[in-house]
Amino acid sequence: MARMKFLCDDDRCIECNACITACKNEHEVPWGVNRRRVVTINDGQSGETSISVACMHCSDAPCAQVCPVDCFYFTDDGVVLHDKDLCIGCGYCFYACPFGAPQFPQDGAFGNRGKMDKCTFCAGGPEEDHSEAEFEKYGRNRLAEGKLPLCAEMCSTKALLAGDGDVISNLFSQRVTQRQLSQEEPDSGTAQVKLWGWKTAYKD
Amino acid sequence: MSRLSLLFASLAFSPNTYSDEQNIWKQIREGISGYSAVNSQESEILIQASGTQWLTIRNELIAGTGAWLLALTVLALAVFYLIRGRVKLTEPPSGEMIERWSKSERWLHFYTASLFILLAITGLSLLYGRSFLISWLGHDSFSQYADIAKIVHNYAGPLFSVGLVMMGMIWFQDNLFDKTDITWFKQYGGMIGNQHPSAGRMNAGEKVWFWLLMTAGVLVSITGMNLDFPNLGQYRLIMQISHIIHSVSAFLLIIGALGHIYIGTIGTEGALRGMITGKVDKSWAKQHHDLWYQQINKEKQNFLKPSGNSAKYGSKIQ
Numbered sequence: 001m002a003r004m005k006f007l008c009d010d011d012r013c014i015e016c017n018a019c020i021t022a023c024k025n026e027h028e029v030p031w032g033v034n035r036r037r038v039v040t041i042n043d044g045q046s047g048e049t050s051i052s053v054a055c056m057h058c059s060d061a062p063c064a065q066v067c068p069v070d071c072f073y074f075t076d077d078g079v080v081l082h083d084k085d086l087c088i089g090c091g092y093c094f095y096a097c098p099f100g101a102p103q104f105p106q107d108g109a110f111g112n113r114g115k116m117d118k119c120t121f122c123a124g125g126p127e128e129d130h131s132e133a134e135f136e137k138y139g140r141n142r143l144a145e146g147k148l149p150l151c152a153e154m155c156s157t158k159a160l161l162a163g164d165g166d167v168i169s170n171l172f173s174q175r176v177t178q179r180q181l182s183q184e185e186p187d188s189g190t191a192q193v194k195l196w197g198w199k200t201a202y203k204d
Numbered sequence: 205m206s207r208l209s210l211l212f213a214s215l216a217f218s219p220n221t222y223s224d225e226q227n228i229w230k231q232i233r234e235g236i237s238g239y240s241a242v243n244s245q246e247s248e249i250l251i252q253a254s255g256t257q258w259l260t261i262r263n264e265l266i267a268g269t270g271a272w273l274l275a276l277t278v279l280a281l282a283v284f285y286l287i288r289g290r291v292k293l294t295e296p297p298s299g300e301m302i303e304r305w306s307k308s309e310r311w312l313h314f315y316t317a318s319l320f321i322l323l324a325i326t327g328l329s330l331l332y333g334r335s336f337l338i339s340w341l342g343h344d345s346f347s348q349y350a351d352i353a354k355i356v357h358n359y360a361g362p363l364f365s366v367g368l369v370m371m372g373m374i375w376f377q378d379n380l381f382d383k384t385d386i387t388w389f390k391q392y393g394g395m396i397g398n399q400h401p402s403a404g405r406m407n408a409g410e411k412v413w414f415w416l417l418m419t420a421g422v423l424v425s426i427t428g429m430n431l432d433f434p435n436l437g438q439y440r441l442i443m444q445i446s447h448i449i450h451s452v453s454a455f456l457l458i459i460g461a462l463g464h465i466y467i468g469t470i471g472t473e474g475a476l477r478g479m480i481t482g483k484v485d486k487s488w489a490k491q492h493h494d495l496w497y498q499q500i501n502k503e504k505q506n507f508l509k510p511s512g513n514s515a516k517y518g519s520k521i522q
Contacts, residue, residue: 026441037241040234041246068330069333070343085344086347096256111432111433111435
């Protein structure tokens with residue numbers, strides 16, 4: 001059985017934010033809720049790095065451990081999903097999550113939180129697959145359609161990878177090793193240059 | 205194999221090639237913030253390191269230690285009751301009643317007390333419900349209960365704080381520590397042994413409870429108000445620290461309240477009636493609060509004298 005994972009190649013991400021747009025459009029995510037975001041470190045400086053991040057579907061998910069009503073569950077593919085009918089909007093998952101994945105629409109007086117919303121790895125929720133209720137609460141269930149998450153599917157530089165953890169980590173390690181190949185002699189003792197990337201482009 | 209050796213070679217010969225990248229991941233792990241086009245709370249932070257620490261503190265330290273402390277407190281009170289039994293009146297009741305708590309004091313007491321119990325039950329349900337109530341109620345029913353519990357807890361909190369502040373104002377003067385309290389502590393407040401240490405209107409035990417409320421209670425209120433308004437955009441770290449202070453203080457208060465309720469109900473004859481009706485027997489007053497009894501007696505005599513300056517204490521004499 002595949003163990004689903006996201007992987008963002010920070011050498012390839014160009015901060016186009018298309019993954020976010022695709023996600024919002026595909027799932028008709030409520031206003032103010034962001035299931036995915038791109039963060040740029042050292043913006044505008046040498047070594048600028050952009051990374052697209054959403055729920056990482058942890059195997060030891062802190063959200064699932066902290067939830068007072070135990071509304072989280074894991075699919076056979078290792079995707080972390082939650083039941084919005086059980087969620088009480090306490091916000092503890094947002095405090096526990098390292099990645100800031102859980103999002104809350106405001107609901108009611110005094111900043112009361114609504115039901116938590118987060119990335120589902122395009123795997124819907126506990127409702128019946130492709131049902132209207134499922135789409136309304138959790139968005140499209142692409143996994144049940146035999147498709148992978150849209151954010152990664154449409155990533156123009158293929159920075160964002162989603163799928164079977166073994167497959168995408170193989171893909172990534174292949175990339176990394178190839179990138180380090182120098183056109184100079186390896187034994188000459190000169191610095192190894194990446195074939196492409198920030199250093200190759202700007203030579204800082 | 206050749207690829208791998210190249211990778212190691214590049215690491216070994218030119219550490220600078222990797223240092224930027226390694227640095228960035230180190231910084232990200234430590235919670236560095238960058239720029240994000242997504243404009244939501246702390247969206248510019250990739251990883252918040254404190255989240256999993258808070259999770260461990262809440263799930264293991266607070267929930268674990270708290271459960272043991274609550275169990276030990278209840279056990280200790282039960283054992284104490286079995287050994288010591290009820291503290292009875294040493295003199296037979298005189299039938300003459302003295303007003304100990306005014307009507308407004310009693311209303312304030314039961315207003316704050318009932319909110320406290322409501323807050324304790326709902327708060328403990330959110331912490332322990334998953335371990336104890338879900339297996340009994342099922343996920344759906346527990347979730348419905350927890351939803352109500354959360355709302356009740358959020359709204360009852362500020363109302364409790366109002367009561368707490370008012371208690372602080374009206375009972376501040378009576379709860380300042382003085383020399384008699386040292387003797388009271390040395391004789392364990394008469395709870396152990398047969399001595400009857402002197403006490404004014406409040407004995408040293410009541411003073412400790414008062415100051416616990418004024419410290420832990422105030423902390424619970426401040427952190428609770430903070431947790432009540434997540435829409436103000438407080439950093440997650442602030443909310444995590446608030447939650448920890450809130451739960452630790454709440455446990456101290458619940459343990460204190462268990463002791464307070466024990467002493468005020470089954471632990472001491474005549475104490476609960478005093479808080480409900482406001483009046484205590486003369487023998488009770490002499491036994492438990494002798495200095496207070498002497499004081500109001502003196503005032504009573506002054507009151508009977510035409511020149512007495514006791515109009516302001518008049519309400520205490522029946």
